[in-house]
Amino acid sequence: MMNTLLLNLNEVQSLLTIEDTVEAVKAGYMAFNRGVVQMPPVVSLMAHKFNGEMDFKMGYSEQEDIIGIKMAGGYWDNPKKYNLPSGLAMICLFDAANGVPICILDGTLITGYRTAAAGTIGALCLARKDAENIAMIGTGMQARLQVMALSKYFNIKNVRVYGIEGQEKYVEEMQSQHPDIHFSATSAQEAVENAEIVITATASHNALVYDQWVKPGTHINAIGCDMEGKQELDPSIFMRAKIVNDSRMECKKRGDTQHPFKAGHITDDNIHAEIGEILLGQKCGRENENEITIFDATGLSVQDINTSLFVYRKAIKNNVGKNIEVFDVNI
Structure with a gap:
């Protein structure tokens, strides 16, 4: 046997x-x-x-x-x-x-841990090292795990959370689990405008984060978009960002990258790297404190x-x- x-x-x-x-x-x-x-x-x-x-x-x-x-x-x-x-x-x-x-x-x-790990790796490669303010768009389990994982590697002081429902419950639960971090429920705009790291972890089919809210130096982990038709980011953000995918092929089809690509805002030449290329030292990560960076992760087997x-x-x-x-x- x-x-x-x-x-x-x-x-x-x-x-x-x-x-x-x-x-x-x-x-x-x-x-x-x-x-x-x-x-x-x-x-x-x-x-x-x-x-x-x-x-x-x-x-x-x-x-x-x-x-x-x-x-x-x-x-x-x-x-x-x-x-x-x-x-x-x-x-x-x-x-x-x-x-x-x-x-x-x-x-x-x-699945939960490996997705949270992906966001953490994206931030380690692309976010400012002094990032301490997080915008969490989403209130589900992955929204909890993303913050938990990031807190192991960054000195997070504030998490502003926005979700269609469950904001207060999220704040209450996460505050008890992470007493050294201040959690608050806000609008999506307020959360993004005050963040060095923006995380989206929803099942949305419409943009939740808009270009005019994103300040220079912001890093975005686009985590929730993993199927054709899903969307969390305003496609215009990609036009002024350093774009990194987990897989170019999958992100153009299933990730948030699909929307600026289909709209003609970007081409293959605008995708800076896959995250593995940065980890291997083949491509650079963040190069200065003013860059806007996006890590679009659909999830790989x-x-x-x-x-x-x-x-x-x-x-x-x-x-x-x-x-x-x-x-x-x-x-």
Whole structure:
């Protein structure tokens, strides 16, 4: 028999830290830009009558000889209707040498952490080092994780949050978790105008951050836009910003970059770099304190693969999880 390790959410949570995730995602970005990752286009299915979507992200890390697939759902009525998170995910890892599934694990926390890690990496490469004021556009779980992750690497003093709903609850919960940071509910304009780092983490299909609000020196992490039609940023911002993508191909199709690209405001030549190129030292990050920078991140399967592989290896080392017998090798 060949064993497959099962890891539930609590087991994943016991094994994973945001700092470990940042390192795993960094390695994944660099592997992608070294050309040792195969990533087919993302497959998305819409469940309109349930206000939901399912994304299937897959990839092959030739560096690790691991194939991974993540099935991730975004069901925005879940918290009210089913007392479930709006984001649910499962990840499967396969041995690339033989196709055997070596691990099946809950991907909800991994998705949250790897997305927060992406924002942190974008800020480390592109934000001013003295950034201390954050504009958080969004009030969901990812809006919480983005701030949590950033606070490990930046001396954050103020977070101004804007959301269609849940602002007061966000402020109350985050203030209790991060007593050294001052949280306040404001308008989107007030939040952006007073920020060195702007984070968007919503499911919006319309611009929420406008060009005239963005001051010189601002860095923007565009996190929520990951499907055709979604939008969080005014396309005009891109015309005066240094644009960095996680993947040019995916961001032009699914990220906020799609809108200025389709409008003819920018071309391929205006996309400065992919984040892995900056991490590898092939392209520069922030060059001065007055630059406006944008990191547009749609999410790459290699982030999930690398983070899941870290969790799997740590689980094996610490004897965590349950083994099941999937294949009888005598068949």
